[in-house]
Each structure stands twice: as structure tokens, then as C-alpha cells.
Amino acid sequence: MPPFSKKKRRSRYHALLHEEDSSKKLTYVNITITDASEGVYKMVHSKVSETHKNFIGTKKFKEKVAHTVARTASNSVPKKEIVKKLAGKVPKMLMYQMHHKMGMRIAAQNVYREDNYAVFQIQVQYVDSKRMLATAKEEMRSSQSENATKSEEEEMDDDDSVATAVLDEWIAEQKNLVQEEQESAFVTEALNEEEENQLNWYNWRELFVLFLTWLLHKLMPVTITRNLEENRLPALIQSQISSKLKEMLDKKLKSKSMKAETAVLGEEEQARYFFAQLQKIRTPKGEAEGET
Structure with missing residues (x-):
């Protein structure tokens, strides 16, 4: 018999919404500020x-x-002060932005900080399949718009307009919401009439997205959809998230005129990189130059 029944596993998932879930893999975001x-x-x-x-x-x-x-x-202003500020805000901002833009619930926290180096632990724990498909549809439409690049830059600037107090309040609210979700039935909704009327019926990509939405939320059993959103999709995205996160991080730091070394790694690669970085930041500059 498995150590957790289905009900207990679900309860455990909700309890660990903003903490590490040992049943899921982790991704590590490494930031070393070199010039701020x-x-x-x-x-x-x-x-x-x-x-x-x-x-x-x-x-x-x-x-x-x-x-x-x-x-x-x-x-x-020393670089370690910049890293200290990042350590407090980056995890909350990641959770907030991933939820609002992608419909994903992630656990994010600063797990290490020393001098100008910080490590953040990221774990995808839930993916709203309906939101994901809606986002895919929006991206297809925006890619055809000449203002797509401008909109992306504006979104990046909007990230900084979210105050820390707002982030804290949102996180507390999310914890209450998932507790209520745990106690209620899992409900799915089909596309409403307004969304259907907005579809471009001559665009096969949009039709494909519509088909997937109907398949997941009308034809498939609820248990399969839930397993997909709580396990399969998080695992898939976790395995593919590294390059996207690094790209987003590099753009953000560049927009703030900060020079940094960044690395987004899986569990298997993190240890080697981590100890190499520690050796680098702990070795006096003159001694390091003498060795080379």
C-alpha cells in the first residue's frame, strides 16, 4: 500500500503549496552580481x-x-546589499507572476546567500490547463501583432510596480484559497459563449487549442484532468523551464543595468556549479589571479 492515500497526497500537496514537495523535482536559479x-x-x-x-x-x-x-x-552600495534585496523579493515575484501570467502555482524560496551570490529554489506544483491553453492562444494572436515586442517590454516593467506588501497579502490569500479548494469538488469549466465567438475559425492553431480545451475539460474524466494538472504538466514544465527562466532573468537584470552571472540548473547539475561558485567568491582576488 502506498505511504499516502489519494486524499492524503492531495492534502499534502496543498499544505506544501509554497514549500518544497519532496515528490517533485527542483530547479535552482543562481545569480552572482558582478557589477551593480x-x-x-x-x-x-x-x-x-x-x-x-x-x-x-x-x-x-x-x-x-x-x-x-x-x-x-x-x-x-556593496553588491551583497543588492543580492540581499533580490533574495527577499525574487521568490515572491516569481510566484505572483507565474500565477497571473501562466496559471501556474510554484514554490520559490531563497535557499542560500553569500556575498554577491544567491541561490533560489523553484518548483512547479500545479498547472491550470485551461489557463495554459488560453495563454497559448493569446501568444499566437500577439505574435501576429506588430506591437508584440513592445507589450512584452511593458509587462517586464510592470513587474516592479507590485509592492512587497501586495505580494505578501496575495500569498496569504492564495494559501486560504487552496485550503478551500482542497475541501471542495474539483470543477472544470468549458469555454463560454463569448470566448467561442472570439475564435478565428480559419486559424487551425486556434482550433487545435479549442479542441484540447474541450478534450481536457469536457471529455476526459475529472480524475485524469486533475492528475494532469497536479503531476504530469508540472513535471513536464519543470524539465523545460531552465532556458526560459534564464532568458527572462537576463532580460530583467539587463533592463536594470546590472551585470551578473546567471545559471538555471536542475538538481543533477546544481551541486557542481554551487561549490565552484563558493570557491570563486571565497578566494581572494589577488590569489585567484596568481593561480591563473
């Missing part, structure tokens, strides 16, 4: 300029003050 001076300069310069906008003085004088304060800050 330009990013700090731009951030401080923007804030000082905004604050001094209504102060008395010439535009040239206020610009000089903003430049001096920003340059001083960029030279004095």
Missing part, C-alpha cells in the same frame, strides 16, 4: 531628480546634485 554600480546610479538619480523637482534652483544645479548623490551611492 550603473543600476544603482540610475535608480538613485531618478529618485533624487523626482524629489528635487519642485526645489528652488536652476535645472543645471539640481542635475549636478542628483548626479553627485547617485554617483556616491553607486560607488558605496
